[in-house]
Amino acid sequence: MDIHFRLATEGDLDSIVYMLADDVLGSKREKYEQPLPESYINAFHSIKSDPNNELIVACKEETVVGVQQLTFTPYLTHQGGWRATVEGVRTAASVRGQGVGSELIIWAINRAKQRGCHVIQLTTDKERSDALRFYERLGFEATHEGLKLKL
Amino acid sequence: MDIHFRLATEGDLDSIVYMLADDVLGSKREKYEQPLPESYINAFHSIKSDPNNELIVACKEETVVGVQQLTFTPYLTHQGGWRATVEGVRTAASVRGQGVGSELIIWAINRAKQRGCHVIQLTTDKERSDALRFYERLGFEATHEGLKLKL
Numbered sequence: 001m002d003i004h005f006r007l008a009t010e011g012d013l014d015s016i017v018y019m020l021a022d023d024v025l026g027s028k029r030e031k032y033e034q035p036l037p038e039s040y041i042n043a044f045h046s047i048k049s050d051p052n053n054e055l056i057v058a059c060k061e062e063t064v065v066g067v068q069q070l071t072f073t074p075y076l077t078h079q080g081g082w083r084a085t086v087e088g089v090r091t092a093a094s095v096r097g098q099g100v101g102s103e104l105i106i107w108a109i110n111r112a113k114q115r116g117c118h119v120i121q122l123t124t125d126k127e128r129s130d131a132l133r134f135y136e137r138l139g140f141e142a143t144h145e146g147l148k149l150k151l
Numbered sequence: 152m153d154i155h156f157r158l159a160t161e162g163d164l165d166s167i168v169y170m171l172a173d174d175v176l177g178s179k180r181e182k183y184e185q186p187l188p189e190s191y192i193n194a195f196h197s198i199k200s201d202p203n204n205e206l207i208v209a210c211k212e213e214t215v216v217g218v219q220q221l222t223f224t225p226y227l228t229h230q231g232g233w234r235a236t237v238e239g240v241r242t243a244a245s246v247r248g249q250g251v252g253s254e255l256i257i258w259a260i261n262r263a264k265q266r267g268c269h270v271i272q273l274t275t276d277k278e279r280s281d282a283l284r285f286y287e288r289l290g291f292e293a294t295h296e297g298l299k300l301k302l
Contacts, residue, residue, distance in 0.1 A: 020227060026228070029228075030228070030229075037230060040230065041231075043232070043233075046225035047227070050203065050225070052201065052203070067227075074204065075239060076171060076191060076220065077171055077239045079190045079191065080190035080192075080193055082194075087228065113302050121297065121299045122297075125295055126296060127294075132298075136298075138300070140300045141298060143276060143277060143278075144276055144296075145277060145283055145293045145297055146296055147273055147274070147275065147291035147294075148291065149260065149289070149291045150270050151260070151263055151269055151271060
């Protein structure tokens with residue numbers, strides 16, 4: 001399948017939020033409605049104005065079929081190394097099982113190298129049992145526990 | 152113990168890198184020497200110039216006895232919610248077991264609330280068996296797998 005990748009624009013937000021909500025966990029916590037809740041639009045502008053955040057869409061011809069957010073962070077640890085973090089990886093139901101998810105992550109790995117990161121990292125909810133195997137096939141290792149505290 | 156918290160300055164870097172290197176995992180990957188490797192100084196300036204990153208030190212009188220880095224990230228997920236990520240939490244050997252680590256994390260939780268985050272998160276290496284219990288006592292839940300890929 002011929003997929004290309006680019007930075008998301010505000011015009012993509014509707015397709016992106018639809019994908020976020022059309023997900024086993026996202027359906028419980030997202031709100032896809034017209035017009036889109038303003039909180040999504042505000043978050044989009046915060047991401048877009050931050051040079052260390054990139055919201056990336058995967059497109060099949062003109063249709064948005066995947067999304068992910070990359071964050072680049074400078075740390076003192078590892079002798080002052082930068083890291084890339086991947087979050088919110090989703091693909092459209094219409095293309096599931098066709099490798100778009102893998103293409104997104106491979107794109108993220110290459111982008112992280114371009115940005116000079118020494119590691120690329122992500123966390124995945126333990127409820128997503130297939131996701132762990134998916135990332136392990138792509139070379140990730142589940143060396144860490146991912147802890148959250150709701151505020 | 153009377154501990155106070157503040158943003159790290161360049162003058163704190165020596166104490167901070169010493170703590171990062173004086174650690175079971177850090178001893179294998181950090182480089183504490185005089186003068187400090189430039190990569191630490193460059194990372195410090197990248198952190199300092201980014202409004203979404205804060206390097207925090209815990210001080211006992213004038214002595215740096217703890218460090219942590221907080222990153223605030225806008226995401227589309229969770230209806231466009233901001234998250235706080237904690238990384239590189241270390242305390243000086245001289246104060247270990249005296250609650251400085253807990254005070255650091257409680258400070259981070261309050262700072263994340265101030266910044267309007269809906270969640271505070273971190274990952275901890277599965278080799279640090281005590282760390283998981285430490286964070287769980289502070290209210291964190293190990294709901295996620297933390298995956299890394301070295302580049």
